[in-house]
Amino acid sequence: MQPSVDPTINTLQAHILSQEHDNPRSNETLSWILSALSISAKAIAAQIRRARLIDVLGNVGNANVQGEQQQKLDVLANEIMLRTLGRRDDVAIVASEENENPVFLRDGVDGKRRFCVLFDPLDGSSNLDVCGGVGTIFSIVRHDRRANDPIESVLQAGSRQVAAGYILYGPSTVFTLTLGRGVQMFVLDPSIGAFLRVEEDLQMPDAHKHYSLNEGNRLSFPDGYQNYLHWAQEQTYSSRYAGAMVADIHRILLKGGVFLYPPTAKAPKGKLRLLYEANPMGMIVEQAGGLAMAARDQRILDIEPTQVHQRTPVIMGSTKEVETVLSFL
Numbered sequence: 001m002q003p004s005v006d007p008t009i010n011t012l013q014a015h016i017l018s019q020e021h022d023n024p025r026s027n028e029t030l031s032w033i034l035s036a037l038s039i040s041a042k043a044i045a046a047q048i049r050r051a052r053l054i055d056v057l058g059n060v061g062n063a064n065v066q067g068e069q070q071q072k073l074d075v076l077a078n079e080i081m082l083r084t085l086g087r088r089d090d091v092a093i094v095a096s097e098e099n100e101n102p103v104f105l106r107d108g109v110d111g112k113r114r115f116c117v118l119f120d121p122l123d124g125s126s127n128l129d130v131c132g133g134v135g136t137i138f139s140i141v142r143h144d145r146r147a148n149d150p151i152e153s154v155l156q157a158g159s160r161q162v163a164a165g166y167i168l169y170g171p172s173t174v175f176t177l178t179l180g181r182g183v184q185m186f187v188l189d190p191s192i193g194a195f196l197r198v199e200e201d202l203q204m205p206d207a208h209k210h211y212s213l214n215e216g217n218r219l220s221f222p223d224g225y226q227n228y229l230h231w232a233q234e235q236t237y238s239s240r241y242a243g244a245m246v247a248d249i250h251r252i253l254l255k256g257g258v259f260l261y262p263p264t265a266k267a268p269k270g271k272l273r274l275l276y277e278a279n280p281m282g283m284i285v286e287q288a289g290g291l292a293m294a295a296r297d298q299r300i301l302d303i304e305p306t307q308v309h310q311r312t313p314v315i316m317g318s319t320k321e322v323e324t325v326l327s328f329l
């Protein structure tokens, strides 16, 4: 069926423009950055769809700064993001999972407000070889012109994000965005090349008896998490784990439940990265009415970062489910 031309159809582009129209502090325009992200999303989606056919699966043969094997598509997606964002005059700094240091592009000496864009170009990349769900995550903060070096400018608490989002490359390509006033969800209609809005001001369910974590690590979780799991299984909770944070959080936004990546023996501070995984996903979850915590008394978005690639434990999802986990810690 061809998409009907309906006046109520709202595209990502139209949403961004209408937000700016309604909120005219407009030396603060994000529209060029968001359009670069939307183009990146389409370009990465196109590569992923044909990955097996155009020989872009597998490792490149070297490790990134975090000691993880880089896949060809990690590198390709990173290049696409850097190329599309690099041209946008509003971007001062980009920081990526795949680059050791943030890249300084231009300053704000002309008085123009500029931004730092932090991203995980390809999340869940070990799913690529098996045609599983993968994603892109991004976080946008204001560039601090007074910062002495680019690293200082990107080290901002998640509560200072002006926008955050993710793209899920699954059976459909989904773009989920928050500008700090609710969560909007769009799906790419490949026949017209546009992201069409499917959820306006998305609110996630308050509770759902589903948990999502790598249970293989169970024996090295701190006791509280093990006790929670024991309790949840007594309550006949279901377990769902895609192995890609974007895919797991996307499911939880729509269906409810809780996502956990606790400290483990291998990753004593947790595995997930604060600035370009936990913060942006945490902002989306909170904007959708959920909670995003790092520990019993530590909200993820309140953590003051000290390193670009710093890690954090993660407990996020439906309010009641997160509160239950916290009660065991």
Ligand code: AHG
Residues within 6 Å of the ligand: 068, 097, 120, 122, 123, 124, 125, 126, 214, 243, 244, 245, 246, 271
């Ligand atoms: P990335 O592919 O960007 O390195 O991220 C993978 C992350 C995250 O997406 C996922 O939730 C987690 O790693 C899975 O880790 P385990 O394989 O340890 O469960």
Ligand code: MN
Residues within 6 Å of the ligand: 120, 122, 123, 124, 245, 277
């Ligand atoms: Mn990731």
Ligand code: MN
Residues within 6 Å of the ligand: 074, 097, 120, 121, 122, 123, 124, 125
């Ligand atoms: Mn990644």
